Amino acid sequence: MSTVTTVGSFFPSVRCCAPPSTSPLSNGRLKLNHVSNTARRLAVSTEQAISTETTTERNETTMRNHVSNGRLKESEEGEGMKEKQKNPYALELEKTEMELRSSRKSLEDYFEESKNFIAKSDGGGGGPPRWFSPLECGSRLDNSPLLLFLPGIDGIGLGLSKQHNTLGKIFDIWCLHIPVKDRTSFLGLVKLIERTVRSESYCFPNRPIYLAGESLGACLALAVAARNPDVDLVLVLANPATSFEKSQLQPLIPLLEVLPFQHQLTIPYMLSLMTGDSLRMAMDNAVKGFPLEQTIGGLSQDLVAMSSYLNALANILPRETLLWKLQMLKTASAYANSRLHAVKSQTLVLSSGRDQLLPSEEEGQRLYVALPKCEIRKFNDSGHFLFLEHDVDLANIIKGASCYRRGKYLDYISDYIPPTPLEFKKLYDSNRLFVLATSPVMLSYFQDGKIVRGLAGVPSEGPVLYVGYHMLMGFEVIPLISNFLLERNILIRGITHPMLYVKLKKEGMMPPLQQFDVVRTMGAVPVSGSNFYKLMSSKAHALLYPGGMREAYHRKGEEYKLFWPEKSEFVRMASRFGAKIVPFGVVGEDDFGEVVFDYDDQMKIPFLRDYIKGLSEEVVSLRTEADGEVGQQDLHQVGIVPKFPGRFYYYFGKPIETEGRKQELRDREKAHELYLHVKSEVENCIAFLKEKRESDPYRNILARLAYQASHGFDAEVPTFDI
Structure with missing residues (x-):
């Protein structure tokens, strides 16, 4: 088996905390939890444990599974649509784009909600700390894990307000609210969270149980994890205040103690940190396609609104409260740092590159080294209040980092949550120029024996195994997966190289793996017999490149040459579940780039040879199930000279049936015979495309641009006659 190497009045808006439903999966469908409209108690006090007597009763109803037979389920608007019509996922994507262009949520919502929360939930800021769960998080998957949000210095508990809709679909969310006038000590808060x-x-x-904390909340999460090593906790720490001793706010403590008027200067300063660089955000929106009038209008509204935010922030952090919180931050930082050695929980640190309040980028790296099960994600253009920024999607971050699980151990199949239309839109937009430059042509073998343009010929129902040639650097995967999702509503799950999931050695040579988060978000799984088995048994559409890295990082002059291992396990596994095997070929890499500095060249240079060997040893030791030439391939990069962009061509050949051949293909010789047949079909697909592309009048990018200039850049560019 081999691998792929590449690369959404106040009280009705909150509910009291309740444990998630325990109903198991039924008939392959996930349960959907609903919340009654009756307003109940807001939360429990610090002296109470969460009990069913203080919870909101939920009525349960079933919903369609995210993925069935390898296809994303249709939305209500799209049910019953014919194949020839635009699939529901594409329609939902268009709807998402319209919504993004028509509205842009700002900080005004956060401050307004905070103001109402203080006024109506605790009579102006009194009462003990307690939990609440926003009704925006009302419907979620059955068996969803609990996520406890631990707020920062503001203490309101609404720091995830922009994340509620997306997080609420996969988590049971409880938020900690610390009233303005509350003076519970840091250790008191730790014990409250600990009891819960x-x-x-x-x-x-x-x-x-997930503990998501920002600044002060991150220190609370670390303290609870250190005190409870026997509890299965996952920590998500945004700009932890463990570096408070280096904070720009620390010098304010003595000033606030002796100079009351200093508070009048502190609030505007903190507001500037929260709102960030308004001009930068406006430019970002312009780049992302927001209309110019809307962008400028939004910027003007933000600047005017800042003056009204001052009063709201002053209500959240009056002088006495601000002084108390700053002193608590100092205590929290010291407490958490003294117990870092006891933290054994899985941890994901989120570090902002433009945090003006804390040295978060430097602190994130320190925690990454100090904590044994720690991953780090960097956000170079973000400020301190990471969760309130427009482009930060915490649910997508957690999924992309392979941190989302519903059991003791991560299951890449059952724990996988497909991307929402909004998540997919962001991924697709980031590669839009590449897709435009390569203008991919998709061909498939139709049931009546004809070759048609598009993907109408590929099987609808899984399990299906797509087996093909891995283009240079794996560039072909991006248009392939996107087109399947947009045209056929089929999510293809790649079987990938283990290096995308390896837990890096802190002192190792491997570069950060954040760049591969998109691959994991789109459903890729590490190569293993168990994962392959689960994909086929769940009737998934899976993508396999037997040539793996050896093809994707081939030598000079080896374009379109297959490097497949001797063993043919995938044939017998496919036949075990009656999967259809679809051979396919891709050409166009020689139109896009040329290899000029390959593996053989690099191994002749001593320091590069040593680097490659050291790098490969870190990864190969984890690839226990890889074999043959693919398993022995050293990890390296190749030097490529870009060419004037040509065009990508894909041909998905005639599906090969394995239904009813399970007993026959148990014979190694029969299985190997079918294996060679699949390989031959892939080579035939490549040969067909190489011949036909010669007659494509739009193979050159200039011809394609001229066509799109007159027909629109979203128009499908013609190709050769089929």
């Missing part, structure tokens, strides 16, 4: 954690862990011992 232990209670929920006792009720649901097989589910992880």
Whole structure:
């Protein structure tokens, strides 16, 4: 088996906390939890454990599974649509684009919600700390893990307000609210969270509990994890205040103690940190396609609104409260740092590159080294209040980092959540220029024996295994997966190289793997027999490149040459579940780039040879199930000279049936015979495309641009006669 190497009045808006439903999967469908409209108690006090007596009763109803037979389920608007019509996923994507262009949520919502929360939930800021769950998070998957949000210095608990809709679909979210006038100590807050954690862990011992904290909340999460090493916790820490001793706010403590008027200067300063660089955000929106009038209008509204935010922020952090919180930050930082050695939980640190409040980028790297099970994600253009920024999608970040699980261990198949239309739109937009430059042509073998343009010929129902040639650097994967999703509503799950999932050695040579988050978000799984088995048994559409890295990082002059291993396990696994095997070929890499500095050239240079060997040893040791030439391939990069962009061509050949051949293909010789047949069909697909592209009048990018200039850049560019 081989690998792929590449690369959405106040009280009705909150509910009291309740444990998630425990109903198991039924008939392949996931349960959907609903919340009654009756307003209940907002939360529990610091002296109470969460109990069913203080919870909101939920009525459960079933919903369609995210993925069935390898296809994304249709939305209500799209049910019953014919194949020839635009699929529901594409329609939902268009709807998402319209919504993004017509509205842009700002900080005004956050401050307004905070103001109402303080006024109506605790009578102006009194009462003990307690939990609440926003009704925006009302419907979620069954068996969803619990996520406890631990707020920063503001203490309101609405720091995830821009994330509620997306997070609420995959988590049971409880938010900690610390009233303005509350003076519970740091250790008191730790014990409150600890009681909740232990209670929920006792009720649901097989589910992880997520602690998502920002600044102060991150210190609370670390403290709870250090005190409870026996509880299955996943920490998500945004700009942790463990570096408070280096903060620009620390010198304010003595000033606030002796100079009351200093508070009048502190609030505008903190507001500037929260709102960030308004001009930069406006430019970002312009680049992303927001209309100019809307962008300028939004900027003007933000600048005017800033003056009204001052009063709101002053209500959240009056002088006495601000002084108390700053002193608490100092205590929290010291407490968490003294117990870092005891933290064994899985941890994801999120570091902002433009945090003006804390040295978060430097601190993130320190925690990455100090914590044994830590991953880090960097956001170079973000400020301190990461969760309130427009482009930050915490649910997508957690999924992309392979941190989302519903059991003790991550299951790449059952724990996978397909991308929402909004998530897919962001991924697609980031590669739009590449797709435009290569203008991919997709061909498929139709049932009546004809070759048609498009993907109408590929099987609709899984399991299906797509087996093909891996183009240079794996560039072909991006248009392939996108077109399947947009045209056929089929999510293809790649079987990928283990290096995309390896837990890096802190002192190792491997570069950060954040660049591969998009691959994991789109459903890729690390190569293994168990993962392959689960994909086929779940009737998935899977993508396999037997040549793996050896093809994607081939030598000079080896374009379109297949390097497949001797063993043919994928044939017998496919036949076990009656999967259809679809051979396919891709050409166009020689029109896009040329290899000028390959593996053989690099191995002749001593320092490069040593680097490649050291790098490969870090990864190969984890690839216990890889074999043959693919398994022995050293990890390296190739030097490429870009060419004037040509065009990509894909041909998905006649599906090969394995239904009813399970017993026959248990014979190694029969299986190997079919394996060679699949390889021959892939070579035939490549040969067909190489011949036909010669007659494509739009193979050159200039011809394609001229056509699109007159017909629109979204128009499908013609190709050769089929």
